[in-house]
Amino acid sequence: METEKPRRMSAPGTTEPTGAIARARAGDAEAWGELYREYAPAIFRFCRRAMPTREDAEDATMEIFMKLKGKLSQYDTTRSFSAWLYKVAANHCWDILRRRRIRQDKETEDVENLPLEHPEPTQLEKLIEQRSGEEVRRALEKMGARARMALVMRYYSDMTYDEIADALGVRRAFVGVVLLRARHELRQALEGNAAIAAGGAS
Amino acid sequence: MSEPGDDKVKHLDEMTCLLYLERQLDHARGLEISAHTQECESCRTLLRALERETRLLTRAMLEDTEPLPSRLAQFHEAARRSMQWIWGLAFGMAATGVYALYTGYIQPWQQQLEQAGFSGTNLLGLLIFQSPFWKGWQSMVTLLEILALATLGGLGFMFLRRRLRRGSALALVFAGLCAAMLIPAQASATELRKGDRVTIAKDEVIHSDLYVAGGRIRVDGTVEGDLVVAGGDVEVAGHVLGDMLSASGSVRVPGQVDGSIRGYAGNITIKGQVGRNVMTFGGDVNIDRDATIGGSITSFSGRASFDGHVQRDVLAMGGQVNIGGNIGGSAKIRADELNIDSSAQIAGPVNYQGNKPPQVSEQAKLASPVRFEKVKHGPDYSNLHYYIWQVIWLAAFILYGLVLFSLMPKFAQEAVHYAEQYGAAAGLGVLVLFGVPIAACIACITVVGLFIGISTLFVWYASLYFAQVIIGTVVGQWLMGRTSEFWPFIGRMAVGVIIVRLCTTIPHVGGWVKFVVILWGIGAISLAIFRRFQPAAATAQMPPSAQPLPPNTTIGGPLPA
Numbered sequence: 001m002e003t004e005k006p007r008r009m010s011a012p013g014t015t016e017p018t019g020a021i022a023r024a025r026a027g028d029a030e031a032w033g034e035l036y037r038e039y040a041p042a043i044f045r046f047c048r049r050a051m052p053t054r055e056d057a058e059d060a061t062m063e064i065f066m067k068l069k070g071k072l073s074q075y076d077t078t079r080s081f082s083a084w085l086y087k088v089a090a091n092h093c094w095d096i097l098r099r100r101r102i103r104q105d106k107e108t109e110d111v112e113n114l115p116l117e118h119p120e121p122t123q124l125e126k127l128i129e130q131r132s133g134e135e136v137r138r139a140l141e142k143m144g145a146r147a148r149m150a151l152v153m154r155y156y157s158d159m160t161y162d163e164i165a166d167a168l169g170v171r172r173a174f175v176g177v178v179l180l181r182a183r184h185e186l187r188q189a190l191e192g193n194a195a196i197a198a199g200g201a202s
Numbered sequence: 203m204s205e206p207g208d209d210k211v212k213h214l215d216e217m218t219c220l221l222y223l224e225r226q227l228d229h230a231r232g233l234e235i236s237a238h239t240q241e242c243e244s245c246r247t248l249l250r251a252l253e254r255e256t257r258l259l260t261r262a263m264l265e266d267t268e269p270l271p272s273r274l275a276q277f278h279e280a281a282r283r284s285m286q287w288i289w290g291l292a293f294g295m296a297a298t299g300v301y302a303l304y305t306g307y308i309q310p311w312q313q314q315l316e317q318a319g320f321s322g323t324n325l326l327g328l329l330i331f332q333s334p335f336w337k338g339w340q341s342m343v344t345l346l347e348i349l350a351l352a353t354l355g356g357l358g359f360m361f362l363r364r365r366l367r368r369g370s371a372l373a374l375v376f377a378g379l380c381a382a383m384l385i386p387a388q389a390s391a392t393e394l395r396k397g398d399r400v401t402i403a404k405d406e407v408i409h410s411d412l413y414v415a416g417g418r419i420r421v422d423g424t425v426e427g428d429l430v431v432a433g434g435d436v437e438v439a440g441h442v443l444g445d446m447l448s449a450s451g452s453v454r455v456p457g458q459v460d461g462s463i464r465g466y467a468g469n470i471t472i473k474g475q476v477g478r479n480v481m482t483f484g485g486d487v488n489i490d491r492d493a494t495i496g497g498s499i500t501s502f503s504g505r506a507s508f509d510g511h512v513q514r515d516v517l518a519m520g521g522q523v524n525i526g527g528n529i530g531g532s533a534k535i536r537a538d539e540l541n542i543d544s545s546a547q548i549a550g551p552v553n554y555q556g557n558k559p560p561q562v563s564e565q566a567k568l569a570s571p572v573r574f575e576k577v578k579h580g581p582d583y584s585n586l587h588y589y590i591w592q593v594i595w596l597a598a599f600i601l602y603g604l605v606l607f608s609l610m611p612k613f614a615q616e617a618v619h620y621a622e623q624y625g626a627a628a629g630l631g632v633l634v635l636f637g638v639p640i641a642a643c644i645a646c647i648t649v650v651g652l653f654i655g656i657s658t659l660f661v662w663y664a665s666l667y668f669a670q671v672i673i674g675t676v677v678g679q680w681l682m683g684r685t686s687e688f689w690p691f692i693g694r695m696a697v698g699v700i701i702v703r704l705c706t707t708i709p710h711v712g713g714w715v716k717f718v719v720i721l722w723g724i725g726a727i728s729l730a731i732f733r734r735f736q737p738a739a740a741t742a743q744m745p746p747s748a749q750p751l752p753p754n755t756t757i758g759g760p761l762p763a
Binding site (some may be wrong): 024027040041044045048049054058061062067069070071073077111117118119121122124125128129131132134136137140151152156161176177179183186200 | 213214215216220221224226244245247248250251252254255256258259260261262263264265268269271273274275283608609611612615687688689690691
């Protein structure tokens with residue numbers, strides 16, 4: 001059986017549910033239900049990638065949709081609904097994570113002192129080639145909150161550098177540094193996973 | 203970065219490569235990187251590795267490995283059910299409040315009116331649906347039926363709202379209701395007379411309803427239908443077989459009216475015979491000694507004299523009430539002073555609420571002594587009942603706010619926002635608070651404007667309460683900060699309404715606080731409505747900023763899976 005290719009909510013060809021949004025704004029519960037059914041899976045997946053546990057992701061998804069009911073009137077209809085939705089979700093998840101202060105201080109320090117290097121390209125290629133999506137997801141779970149959040153915002157939600165800077169509360173010029181630092185952390189986690197796997201096998 | 207001709211090649215750092223792939227470098231820098239990677243194998247490999255890493259990351263994140271948990275799949279339905287439960291509770295509370303209001307206020311009034319001869323009907327029904335305008339609606343006299351009509355209209359609106367735009371649905375429902383109400387009035391035959399001086403001669407017979415408007419109106423002839431008069435000076439010396447409705451400066455009725463008289467006038471004098479009831483609103487009301495009223499009298503006036511013969515009850519409210527005639531039923535009087543002359547005969551009990559004790563002549567023939575109750579001014583703070591009612595009213599206000607905020611969340615937020623434009627809100631508040639009821643009353647004089655006038659009065663009256671809710675929310679936001687979310691907004695409204703209601707109960711000052719709050723709030727509501735009807739300025743669409751696209755990259759656009 002052929003499985004559907006993964007796609008973003010905001011991918012080209014995805015139509016905006018303008019009618020449902022307008023009706024939901026007017027208080028139509030059915031329209032709200034339509035929006036929920038359409039977008040809840042994607043937002044849950046976003047939270048699942050951004051939050052450390054499945055329970056956190058479920059709670060965050062529900063909280064985001066409860067928050068959206070009140071915020072829907074603020075949505076600018078000339079812009080992409082899914083992009084706005086991800087922005088709300090990102091802000092909410094980051095608020096939760098920031099309150100927990102997971103590795104925040106250490107990360108800030110690391111970001112400021114990232115050395116400019118030219119890594120060995122073939123080693124990096126080798127590391128990437130051998131990894132599966134499942135391994136990457138496991139590695140993401142081991143990462144710090146800010147690094148994971150940055151990767152999810154950029155590579156799952158396709159958020160711009162400005163939006164990421166706004167959500168994480170950093171200067172725009174540092175977003176690239178945050179993303180690169182996050183990639184380094186991911187590579188370390190992938191290597192750690194591989195080492196554990198190798199140790200288990202031996 | 204590499205420099206052609208250098209012995210040692212300087213490679214691109216990883217940060218630059220990443221920013222290049224993510225299209226974050228300017229065009230010139232992008233071209234430099236592109237040129238360098240065509241010459242440098244190592245940097246080209248690094249770029250390729252980073253691009254693969256991006257693809258791996260994206261694919262890993264987008265792969266749908268977990269279905270939506272059942273807890274989340276059922277969340278929306280559960281939320282709906284919980285909201286239904288809340289609505290059930292809210293309507294339960296509303297029903298309790300309505301019942302308490304009915305038993306506390308409406309029922310005693312109804313009993314008073316019934317005792318005054320208006321059994322089986324109510325004040326609203328008398329005012330609106332039993333006037334000559336509504337002859338075809340005689341059966342529609344109970345408040346329940348009015349509510350049923352309103353509910354039907356509401357259901358119609360809800361039904362159409364899904365299919366039509368909100369404004370057009372509303373217009374359709376209102377147009378339908380107006381048409382339904384106008385059809386019976388148009389169906390009956392009418393004759394219209396107008397002029398500075400209008401006279402219906404003694405030998406003239408009008409075989410239909412007669413509508414007369416003029417400066418001086420004299421009806422000496424016979425009107426077989428209803429008589430509706432609006433003028434400066436009106437005299438009805440002839441015979442009206444139907445009802446008479448008058449809105450005039452001065453009205454004299456020395457003739458005969460077989461139906462009821464309902465008059466809105468500065469001065470009303472009845473000298474002839476009235477077959478049914480009399481309801482008068484005026485500065486001065488005189489029921490002459492020769493007058494005979496077949497039913498009851500309800501009078502709201504500055505000074506009233508009942509010297510004629512009234513077969514049933516008298517209900518009078520006013521400054522001064524004099525009774526010198528014969529009353530076949532009871533008398534209920536609420537006035538500053540009551541005088542009962544020696545010629546008076548009252549068959550039923552006399553209940554009098556007033557400031558001064560009644561002056562009763564010893565020669566007056568009364569079935570029982572006058573029951574006098576001195577009017578107490580202001581609330582009775584020592585009575586527990588007062589506090590219970592304050593709590594009930596407070597709950598009713600919060601419930602009212604909750605319902606309105608749920609129905610019109612955006613409008614409520616706008617009204618709260620405009621309440622903070624103090625000058626504009628207060629200015630408009632003065633205009634609307636006093637201007638709208640005057641305009642509505644003027645509209646009521648005309649046949650077509652009656653429905654609009656009464657509807658406007660209802661909306662205006664409801665907005666007096668909504669104004670207090672709006673200002674309560676403003677106060678709540680002052681204390682707890684601004685919010686745009688629904689339930690925190692409701693929380694601020696509840697806290698603010700409690701504070702406002704407490705302030706309005708302060709002795710001596712409370713009344714003024716209430717007046718200012720209503721003035722301010724009604725201004726904010728009007729401002730919100732006014733701004734809604736203003737044409738919105740077209741929002742300028744900003745063109746997207748042109749970003750130079752670096753060559754030789756696929757990053758940033760849609761990625762192949």
